[in-house]
Amino acid sequence: MRIRFETLSKSFDELKVLDRIDFDEEISTLAIIGSSGGGKSTLLRMIGGLIEPTSGRIVMDGQPIKEKGADLLKYRRSVGFVFQQNGLLKHLSAIDNITMPLVKVHGMDRDKARDQALHLLKQFGLEQEADKFPYALSGGQSQRIAIARAVAPNPGILLLDEPTSALDPEYTIEVLNMIRELKEAGMHFIIVTHEMGFARNACEHTMFLSGGKIREYGKSENLFSNPQSPELRKFLATLLEWNVKK
């Protein structure tokens, strides 16, 4: 998928979060990294058409993201979104959480939606969980159901905003393994993450945001093994200093 940012800026009142970003690259799997408050979620939400730029625009495969109207809704439906907190509906079983949007948002026939949901649950080893309600799912299971829900309509791209940051390490691994499987099945995604091992080893490209700009971008392996800017070197060194992932 070709992603273009044209002098893209976003401010909240006086706060300039992203400052005249230009970018034009073919993306299949991309990690966005950077310090807290650096604008990663803001950028991802703009890519998903959930918030508007203050100025400039985003063009996906040659189509500018519209700011309103039917085209924007259509675009949003073509994107899968997964957040830090999975947002499963508490009064619906795992499988109904997946089928409901297929029926209500994508107009799919109910039986077909259920077949599709079951297929996904099987694919990811979650069929035992199909009829459980969210309170009965582990954190890792819930997040994997949320990812299954996002990929069920076959989105052109999956956007994940720190999908593992609320999880214990063992569940983090389950979720990251699922995302890697999706990658192997050909799914394109952009993930905001503090899991540097995942960015480096499972994402083809990495983008480092700092000071409202894309400070570095490139093949993940190059970017991590040979950081060019003092900002990225400092960011990576800080992670090492405490030997933590964030």
Ligand SMILES: Nc1ncnc2c1ncn2[C@@H]1O[C@H](COP(=O)(O)OP(=O)(O)OP(=O)(O)O)[C@@H](O)[C@H]1O
């Ligand atoms: N709706 C909003 N209204 C006002 N300020 C906002 C809003 N959304 C984000 N911000 C501010 O914009 C800046 C960037 O926020 P953003 O959530 O994009 O950062 P982030 O890189 O995702 O950080 P983190 O790693 O902590 O999630 C922060 O200073 C934040 O407080």
Ligand SMILES: [Mg+2]
């Ligand atoms: Mg964020």
